[in-house]
Amino acid sequence: MKQIIDEHRRQFLGIATGAVAVGLGVIDLARAETEPLRSSVSNASFGAIKQIDAGVLNVGYAEVGPPNGPVAILLHGWPYDIHAFIDVAPILAKAGYRVIIPYLRGYGTTHFLSGETPRNGEPAAMAADIIALMDKLDIKKAVVAGFDWGARTADIIAALWPDRCRALVSVSGYLISSQAAGSAPLPPQAELQWWYQFYFATERGRAGYEKYTHDFAKLIWKLASPQWRFDDATFNRSAAALDNKDHVAITIHNYRWRLGLAQGEAKYEDIEKKLAAAPQIEVPTITMEGDANGAPHPDPSVYAKKFSGRYEFRLITGGIGHNLPQEAPQAFAKAVLDADGA
Helix, strand or coil, rough: CCHHHHHHHHHCHHHHCCCCCCCCCCECCCCCHHHHHHCCCCCCCCCCEEEEEEEEEEEEEEEECCCCCEEEEEEECCCCCHHHHHCHHHHHHHHCCEEEEEECCCCCCCCCCCEEEEEECHHHHHHHHHHHHHHCCCCCEEEECCCCCCHHHHHHHHHCCCHEEEEEEECCCCCCCCHHHHHHCHHHHHHHHHHHHHHHCCCHHHHHHCCCCHHHHHHHHHHHCCCCCHHHHHHHHHHHHHHCCCCCHHHHHHHHHHHHCCCCHHHHHHHHHHHHHCCEEECCCCEEEEECCCCCCCCHHHHHHHHHHCEEEEEEEECCCCCCCCHHHHHHHHHHHCCCCE
């Protein structure tokens, strides 16, 4: 297994050329030639999506790679889907990993088992979903990696279930927060970046997102990744996942919960209390950022001390935006391998 991984890593070690160690293990990954980091438009498909009952959900997920390999769970964000990892997954599979890419609640073929279950988008619920999926698939430990909502979910798993986490890769770093933290006002320029959060706080915003879901998502894609030239086919492939009947409810609840305008479920209160304390993350971690990320994101210096184990930060240059795995799949895959010590 290690020989296979080592051989694959040698094929793209050029990504790390020009890396400079700074301070507490922080790495600025800069390249003179950045174009190879950009994802070409992929017509690939994951093939048949698997379905399994896990926790309160029937989870739809893609799986590639050898069934007995070390596991990597890749978590997408909003308003994206599993195809953010369409070019990452084959790299990890070739390196010997069993790669699991689930649709989060409210996306794709993932659906609730009961109509009575609250359409809850709070972060604790999403993390609990992934733990339930791991339990059902008999996965004891996995590398968890993601961006946006997926990074937040991965961070929570690494912080509260470190025994289930081999390593962590998180785009935009430490994203654990709480309703109390979310109530603190930000400077005007920062608040402006969260315009859609305030829009969703209104009934007009809910109705608008329901009516214009795809148009809204395409606008977010463009704003969050201003230099990514994705085509309509690439967008439409992912936008289909937003047609899930619970997507609007989950999205609206998520952002209203952050502002303290919606309640969570009592069964997640203990998890939320732990998260409100901003727990340290001890598992081996690589955090990443694209140099052209147009979405709200913290400065790496703000969260570096939240990682107490082996830790690196990588800045991916070349106009890479918010959807880093799809825009720079080789760099993201390499981070997974390196974080896991493969």
